[in-house]
Amino acid sequence: xxREETDEKLVEMALANDREAFGEIVRRWxxxxxxxxxxxxxxxxxxxxxxxxxxxxxxxxxxxxxGEAKVSSWLHRIAVNQCLTxxxxxxxxxxxxLEDEDENDSFFAAAGxxxxxxxxxxxxIETVRRAVNALPxxxxxxxxxKEFEExxxxxxxxxxxxxxxxxxxxxxxxxxxxxxxxxxxxxEVI
Amino acid sequence: xxxxxxxxxSSCGFSETLVAVLYNEANEQESAEFRHHxxxxxxCSEEFAAFGMxxxxxxxxxETEFAPLLTPNIVLLSExxxxxxxxxxxxxLFDGLRRFLSLPQFGWQMxxxxxxxxxFMLLGFALIANWxxxxxxxxxxxxxxxxxVSAPSLNSNSESNxxxxxxxxxxxxxxxxxxxxxxxxxxxxxxRKSGKAPKQVGQTIVIETPKRQSSIxxxxxQVEDIGILPDETEDTSPRLTDLLDEIEPSV
Numbered sequence: 220x221x222r223e224e225t226d227e228k229l230v231e232m233a234l235a236n237d238r239e240a241f242g243e244i245v246r247r248w249x250x251x252x253x254x255x256x257x258x259x260x261x262x263x264x265x266x267x268x269x270x271x272x273x274x275x276x277x278x279x280x281x282x283x284x285x286g287e288a289k290v291s292s293w294l295h296r297i298a299v300n301q302c303l304t305x306x307x308x309x310x311x312x313x314x315x316x317l318e319d320e321d322e323n324d325s326f327f328a329a330a331g332x333x334x335x336x337x338x339x340x341x342x343x344i345e346t347v348r349r350a351v352n353a354l355p356x357x358x359x360x361x362x363x364x365k366e367f368e369e370x371x372x373x374x375x376x377x378x379x380x381x382x383x384x385x386x387x388x389x390x391x392x393x394x395x396x397x398x399x400x401x402x403x404x405x406x407e408v409i
Numbered sequence: 410x411x412x413x414x415x416x417x418x419s420s421c422g423f424s425e426t427l428v429a430v431l432y433n434e435a436n437e438q439e440s441a442e443f444r445h446h447x448x449x450x451x452x453c454s455e456e457f458a459a460f461g462m463x464x465x466x467x468x469x470x471x472e473t474e475f476a477p478l479l480t481p482n483i484v485l486l487s488e489x490x491x492x493x494x495x496x497x498x499x500x501x502l503f504d505g506l507r508r509f510l511s512l513p514q515f516g517w518q519m520x521x522x523x524x525x526x527x528x529f530m531l532l533g534f535a536l537i538a539n540w541x542x543x544x545x546x547x548x549x550x551x552x553x554x555x556x557x558v559s560a561p562s563l564n565s566n567s568e569s570n571x572x573x574x575x576x577x578x579x580x581x582x583x584x585x586x587x588x589x590x591x592x593x594x595x596x597x598x599x600x601r602k603s604g605k606a607p608k609q610v611g612q613t614i615v616i617e618t619p620k621r622q623s624s625i626x627x628x629x630x631q632v633e634d635i636g637i638l639p640d641e642t643e644d645t646s647p648r649l650t651d652l653l654d655e656i657e658p659s660v
Contacts, residue, residue, distance in 0.1 A: 249480055257475050257478070258475070270481050274483045340469075340473065344469065347469075347470050366467040366471055372432075391427060401463070
């Protein structure tokens, strides 16, 4: 059964002209990679394009895949590079207003005019989105891998090829920075 | 990691344990130690609660915006197409062939119709051009004769054995040339006087080519109108009666 094969084994089979093997890799990681791309790009269309390009690039460069690295690490690296490339492109075109706004202004809610219901939730989500987007890339990636991809610490460590303790400490730092940024907004809303 | 190491900017050394407990990935021992610490350290308790709110907010964001999205359908190219992409210069060819061959039926019908119409038009133009050239030849072959004089056959291959006709052919042909020269001269002089290149004035080029006779016939008025017909007094061509007398002298 292909589902019992490791990612590295599937890559070997794919290199032996077994297209189904790479298809299994896609099925395992497409949702997680999509989640990571969405968390970084914040737009569904951009995220879909990034995911497509990620797996297409991986398929084309299967021969260049080194066996010493994990497939998850390899895919995440490609996905992050794709997202960063698109973010630079969007920033150049001034399509993304998130990075250009004053972070202080974005976190203050209008006094006495808190939206209610769905609008309140939308406002809250927007605030969190901007706070996460303002994090440094290495911290943001860990937050997204933990919250969006729902990966375990060990999986994140394997994917990023860093020690387990480093993953936890970086996540702690990221959460602390988020706390500092969101303290400016009424936490009662959250 | 003791309570005395509490610092407002740190978690008393429990940072890694804090996040592990936060995401339910700590083992039992780590969890017990941390909860025991929380009972004694207000700052860490407050920090733990705040971090919980952060993760809840981010999870809320994920559930609201990302969770409803469908996973994209990843399309992998076939090996053939990938090789085509790798080979520079072949991409356009294969892609073009693939697109061309994937034309719908309607596209093929339109292409066939267009091709047939093009062929018919070309044939029509060819037929028209051929007809025009043949009609010009007919005009050229008819020498300008004065009224009342029957035109003998100019065909040297005529089956007629009459020597009379053969003689007429040579002399009449000569006369025709003279006549045509007289017709041509006004046209040539007029164009040269105007200073224009022959080709700029209608079909004056025809002066140099055999076709000039038909063009001259088109451009210039009929011979009878011009009155360039040789004067009867100057007509030196043998009369029919004279010829008949030679053949059959009056008895």
